[in-house]
Amino acid sequence: MADIRIVGVGMTRFGKRPEPLQALMAEAARAALDDAGGERPDAIVVAAMNPEEFVGEGNFASQIATYIGRARTPALRAETATSSGAAAIFSAYTAIAASVYRSVLVVAGEKMTHLSTPKVSELIGRSIDPSERSYGATMPALAALVTRAFTAKHGVSLKEISLVTVKNHRNGARNPFAHFQEEISLEQVMESRMVADPLRLYHCCPISDGAAACLLTAGRGPVRIMGIGQGADYVAIRYRDELTSFRATQAAAEAAYRMAGIGPHQIEVAEVHDAFAPFELITLEDLGIYSPGKAARALAHGETALGGSLPVNPSGGLKARGHPLGASGVAQVVELYWQLTGRAEGRQVEARVGLAHSIGGLATSNWVTLLERVE
Secondary structure, three states, rough: OOOOOEEEEEEEOOEEOOOOOHHHHHHHHHHHHHHOOOOOOEEEEOOOOHHHOOOOOOHHHHHHHHOOOOOOOOEEEEEEOHHHHHHHHHHHHHHHHHOOOOEEEEEEOOOOOOOOHHHHHHHHHHHOOOHHHOOOOOOOHHHHHHHHHHHHHHHHHHHHHHHHHHHHHHHHOOOOOOOOOOOOOHHHHHHHOOOEOEEHHHHHHHOEEEEEEEEEEEEOOOOEEEEEEEEEEEOOHOOOOOOOOOOOOOOOOHHEEEEEEEEEEOOOEEEEEOHHHHHHHHHHOOOOOOOOOOHHHHHHHHOOOOOOOOOOOOOHHHOOOOOHHHHHHHHHHHHHHHHHHOOOOOOOOOEEEEEEEEEOOOOEEEEEEEEEEEE
């Protein structure tokens, strides 16, 4: 396996930001390059889910390269819907592994808050199967369908699922980069307005702006990419084998574990895609960390809290850190880098091996990336 490492990272605060997307991505990129000691990358991989319609700009990789003062550095854009950031890391990894480049800057971002909520929902909904969309399906509606199936199959209550939100807001309150930096109670979650029955507002991630970046290099840096895998499934959920787990996560995890030569129980910290609170529980089971139906109990017992046996989403996750679509997959890796190198002040956990998990669309293009601290 190629020895590819992360040598520098950077991130903006997520939330409602006045700056244009290009400025946010430049801020994150420069922070990552500064963190790497000013190294000049051989290439740039940019991730954004839909800049053409979110901000009205195309040819976006070249735009970002120019904006950060590297117009003559080769650049390309990676896109797999809401997991585009993870896809960009994969693109950089494979380019270095193939000896095409020695160092690649990955920079990812999205700007969404300047648009109305219905418009953002429409744009996100375009990653749903067109036929299902024509019958009124939206991302929250399909997530609610999955939630109902999950609760019915495993006997998990909505109150138990809501503990995901409480935990992740508690973590986000310790993260200066998070969109939401305040704790919320279980009662607040359960009493928030209905979005798609049974999912309420606080079960859903916010609309956010922000950017994140990391510099990958060959054989130098404190954190090594142990394994990386992609899994896929039908866009239409009516063709899926089941609703209570995501095949794309299972396949991505299997590929990443195989590459790394480790199993799920060697993971010590995880950043997973909790765009909807129940997805965190489904993911932990799909990753093989917990048996089917057991993740909710582990959450209730504090196993996934900052002080638990396997801290999950110490950043606050998509729910509290925020979810600027294209940026989230890179933001997860940035958080793990900080955790593994002892730089996650206020939310630090003890870990040598970390896992990042990103969902594209409604689990049609998912990624798992495994990282380890190099002693």
